[in-house]
Every structure is written in structure tokens, then in C-alpha cells.
Amino acid sequence: MPGSGKSSVARQLGRSLGWAVVDTDHAIESRIGMPIRDFFSLHGEPAFRDLETEVLAHCLQPTEPTVLATGGGIVLRDVNRDALRARSKVFYLRTSVEELVRRLRHDTSRPLLQGVDPRQKLHELYAQRDPLYRKAAHYVVEAHRPSVMGMAHWIQMQLELGGHLNGQGAAPTLSA
Numbered sequence: 001m002p003g004s005g006k007s008s009v010a011r012q013l014g015r016s017l018g019w020a021v022v023d024t025d026h027a028i029e030s031r032i033g034m035p036i037r038d039f040f041s042l043h044g045e046p047a048f049r050d051l052e053t054e055v056l057a058h059c060l061q062p063t064e065p066t067v068l069a070t071g072g073g074i075v076l077r078d079v080n081r082d083a084l085r086a087r088s089k090v091f092y093l094r095t096s097v098e099e100l101v102r103r104l105r106h107d108t109s110r111p112l113l114q115g116v117d118p119r120q121k122l123h124e125l126y127a128q129r130d131p132l133y134r135k136a137a138h139y140v141v142e143a144h145r146p147s148v149m150g151m152a153h154w155i156q157m158q159l160e161l162g163g164h165l166n167g168q169g170a171a172p173t174l175s176a
């Protein structure tokens with residue numbers, strides 16, 4: 001979900017593992033040369049989703065071990081979910097709507113939350129997306145309380161336990 005900590009946890013995990021960190025939202029912004037919020041206003045959500053699918057396909061062919069943070073709506077398309085599952089280990093950072101409301105109450109960068117009641121919108125997004133996040137994920141991280149550092153540590157442990165860091169279970173990309 002937007003605000004669940006994907007970008008923050010990916011940065012921390014990348015530091016701990018010594019892996020590259022890529023964020024699909026940042027990759028899109030570099031490509032379009034403007035904030036995603038402005039692209040949404042100019043071209044609409046469907047054009048953004050097309051771009052997101054294209055950028056994700058590129059990000060899922062990394063040249064080095066990579067932690068990938070995605071945008072919150074990446075799961076809306078089957079093709080994205082299938083690509084994520086096939087090419088990475090996917091962690092769903094599951095956070096309560098109340099916690100998301102607290103974190104995002106001063107945020108103006110997330111276009112889907114502008115000009116609406118954020119609590120109601122987040123409830124709608126959650127109802128629509130929770131099943132899709134679950135479909136895409138290999139692991140669910142219950143993330144209501146843990147700190148960014150705590151979540152990154154938990155994910156690293158799962159990777160170690162699953163043999164993904166010692167060459168047994170190849171995980172060239174980690175997506176959150």
C-alpha cells in the first residue's frame with residue numbers, strides 16, 4: 001500500500017545486504033523528467049500504468065543483486081504480478097489503514113490521495129488490493145508496528161533461512 005514503507009525498507013535492506021536498490025517510482029520519474037503527481041494530472045492513470053509496466057520489466061532484468069521497491073499500484077496488472085513472482089522474491093509489507101493515515105497525513109506527493117478523504121480512499125485501495133498483494137507475494141510481512149530497520153532485518157532473516165543468500169535459492173531481485 002502507499003506509505004507501507006517499501007522505499008524506506010528497500011533502502012535499509014540494500015545497505016544491510018550490500019545490494020543495489022532500485023525504486024520503480026524513481027525510475028519512472030527519471031524517465032519522464034517530472035514528479036509522478038504531475039504526470040498523473042497531465043496524462044491520467046492509464047498512461048502511468050503503461051509506463052509502470054514497461055519500467056518494471058526493465059527493472060526485473062538487473063545486472064547485479066538488487067532490492068526493488070515498487071509503486072503501490074504495481075499489482076493491479078496481472079502481467080506485473082506474474083513478472084514479479086517469476087523473477088524475484090516478493091515481500092508484501094502489510095500495514096493497517098490507520099497506520100497509513102498517520103504516516104501520510106502531511107504528504108502531498110501521492111496523487112491518488114489528493115483532494116479526497118485519505119482514510120476512505122485508503123480503505124477502498126486496501127479492499128481492492130489486499131488480495132492482489134497476497135497473490136503477488138512469496139512472503140507477507142506484518143508491518144503495523146515494526147521499525148524500518150526491524151522489517152529489513154526480518155526480511156534478511158527469511159532470505160537466509162530460505163537459502164536465497166547463499167546461492168541455493170537464486171534471488172537476483174527482491175521486490176517489496
Ligand SMILES: Nc1ncnc2c1ncn2[C@@H]1O[C@H](COP(=O)(O)OP(=O)(O)OP(=O)(O)O)[C@@H](O)[C@H]1O
Nearest residue numbers: 001002003004005006007008071072103146147148
Ligand atoms: N515502519 C515504519 N514505521 C514508521 N514510519 C515508517 C515506517 N516505514 C515507513 N515509514 C514512513 O512512512 C512514510 C512512507 O514511507 P515510504 O515512502 O517508504 O512508503 P512507500 O511504501 O514507498 O510508499 P509509496 O507506495 O507511495 O511509494 C515515510 O515518511 C516513512 O519515513
Ligand SMILES: O=C(O)C1=C[C@@H](O)[C@@H](O)[C@H](O)C1
Nearest residue numbers: 002025036071072073110111
Ligand atoms: O498506490 C498507487 O497506486 C501509487 C503509489 C505510488 O507509489 C506511485 O506509484 C503512484 O503514486 C501510484
Ligand SMILES: [Mg+2]
Nearest residue numbers: 006007025069
Ligand atoms: Mg515508495
